[in-house]
Amino acid sequence: MGRTSDARERILDSSRRLMRTRGYTALGVAEICADAGVKKGSFYHFFDSKQALTIEAVGEQWAEERGALQAAVTDADGPVDRLRALVARLVGTQRADHGESGAIHGCLYGNLALELSGQEPEVRRRLAEVFDDQVAMIARLIAEAQEAELVGRGTGAQALARSMVAQIEGTVLLARVRNDPALLDEVWPSAERLLGVA
Amino acid sequence: MGRTSDARERILDSSRRLMRTRGYTALGVAEICADAGVKKGSFYHFFDSKQALTIEAVGEQWAEERGALQAAVTDADGPVDRLRALVARLVGTQRADHGESGAIHGCLYGNLALELSGQEPEVRRRLAEVFDDQVAMIARLIAEAQEAELVGRGTGAQALARSMVAQIEGTVLLARVRNDPALLDEVWPSAERLLGVA
Numbered sequence: 237m238g239r240t241s242d243a244r245e246r247i248l249d250s251s252r253r254l255m256r257t258r259g260y261t262a263l264g265v266a267e268i269c270a271d272a273g274v275k276k277g278s279f280y281h282f283f284d285s286k287q288a289l290t291i292e293a294v295g296e297q298w299a300e301e302r303g304a305l306q307a308a309v310t311d312a313d314g315p316v317d318r319l320r321a322l323v324a325r326l327v328g329t330q331r332a333d334h335g336e337s338g339a340i341h342g343c344l345y346g347n348l349a350l351e352l353s354g355q356e357p358e359v360r361r362r363l364a365e366v367f368d369d370q371v372a373m374i375a376r377l378i379a380e381a382q383e384a385e386l387v388g389r390g391t392g393a394q395a396l397a398r399s400m401v402a403q404i405e406g407t408v409l410l411a412r413v414r415n416d417p418a419l420l421d422e423v424w425p426s427a428e429r430l431l432g433v434a
Numbered sequence: 435m436g437r438t439s440d441a442r443e444r445i446l447d448s449s450r451r452l453m454r455t456r457g458y459t460a461l462g463v464a465e466i467c468a469d470a471g472v473k474k475g476s477f478y479h480f481f482d483s484k485q486a487l488t489i490e491a492v493g494e495q496w497a498e499e500r501g502a503l504q505a506a507v508t509d510a511d512g513p514v515d516r517l518r519a520l521v522a523r524l525v526g527t528q529r530a531d532h533g534e535s536g537a538i539h540g541c542l543y544g545n546l547a548l549e550l551s552g553q554e555p556e557v558r559r560r561l562a563e564v565f566d567d568q569v570a571m572i573a574r575l576i577a578e579a580q581e582a583e584l585v586g587r588g589t590g591a592q593a594l595a596r597s598m599v600a601q602i603e604g605t606v607l608l609a610r611v612r613n614d615p616a617l618l619d620e621v622w623p624s625a626e627r628l629l630g631v632a
Contacts, residue, residue, distance in 0.1 A: 258552070259459060259549050259553075261457060261460045261549075341552070345611075346548055349548075349607050349610060350547075350548040350549065350607055350610065351459075351548065351549040352457075354455055354456070354537055354539070355457075360611055360613075363611050364611050364612045367611060367612070368612075391623065391627070395623075398605075398617065398620060399601065399605075399624040399627075402600075402605040402607070402608055402624070403597070403600055403601055403604055403624075404604065405603070405604040405608070406602065406603035406604030407596075407600040407604075409544055409548055409600070409603050409604070409607075410565060410596065410600055410603070412548065413547040413561050413565060414566075422597060425589065425593075426597040426601075426628060429597075429627060429628050429629075430624060430627050431627075
């Protein structure tokens with residue numbers, strides 16, 4: 237397994253990093269292979285196409301991020317604090333980008349969602365699944381907070397979770413276009429208003 | 435003026451429509467020219483590059499949309515209704531897309547913002563100006579509503595307007611990726627919660 241599985245992982249790692257900063261269309265297989273230090277023939281041994289790679293890369297990215305979000309949430313105390321920790325973790329990635337490279341690269345799923353959609357229906361479907369999973373994760377925390385009467389019950393947990401994900405994606409978009417990480421500080425206060433935090 | 439200015443307008447119209455559905459990188463000058471029925475030489479008579487065209491196309495799109503938003507707002511009664519009319523107008527474009535083509539194409543500025551950014555700094559700057567202008571327009575309506583005590587005063591009008599634009603862009607992103615226009619119905623209820631509508 238050693239070397240081959242290593243090449244596969246390197247291709248996935250390179251594509252996750254490069255696709256977030258450069259987008260899907262602008263990024264070619266040759267560039268991914270060069271970055272990963274892998275021959276083109278090797279690429280096609282593991283993946284049928286850039287589309288197939290992207291679907292796997294999105295899945296791997298989300299599996300990793302999902303774990304990190306769950307860890308962040310576990311450390312927090314009480315349902316509202318868990319929501320705050322989750323937002324801090326999501327937004328922290330963007331802030332870290334800016335600290336390292338001077339640019340906000342955005343969210344891989346959001347970037348791909350707005351660049352593609354019509355062109356690559358299978359990638360779009362995978363992205364929709366990731367967003368659904370993210371919404372479900374947040375909805376569970378919101379339902380707990382509603383149960384504890386810390387968050388308003390006027391709107392269902394699922395709809396509130398969708399509005400939180402929309403708020404995060406939209407704010408990252410504005411922060412990216414203005415290259416201004418300070419905008420990211422507004423996500424949690426906005427989330428508190430959306431949720432009607434007591 | 436007749437024919438030449440006509441060719442220029444046709445190039446701008448084609449690029450605005452095609453770029454919203456296909457993105458920036460995937461769209462070539464040849465395709466824009468074919469759609470506009472204009473020769474490539476003619477394109478370069480009017481525009482230095484695809485980048486230069488995009489900056490003008492974004493400006494023209496916003497000038498037109500700005501007028502339509504202002505008209506929608508003028509017809510409404512009272513500051514909260516003006517905000518609701520503005521949201522309905524912005525979201526209505528996406529709903530109309532879905533009705534006509536079966537797909538939600540998203541917002542030209544949002545799509546370009548997440549596809550580009552690092553690659554085309556001048557396009558990014560133009561997009562940032564459009565978003566700033568959009569935020570300023572909404573902030574004026576919010577300030578009026580705050581003045582009339584119809585909207586909470588706990589957060590400044592500018593920050594509230596940014597959170598509204600983020601909510602709209604984020605919801606359009608989710609609606610696009612799920613190709614589900616029903617999500618667009620959630621924008622106004624979310625905006626009411628963000629604003630603390632009395």
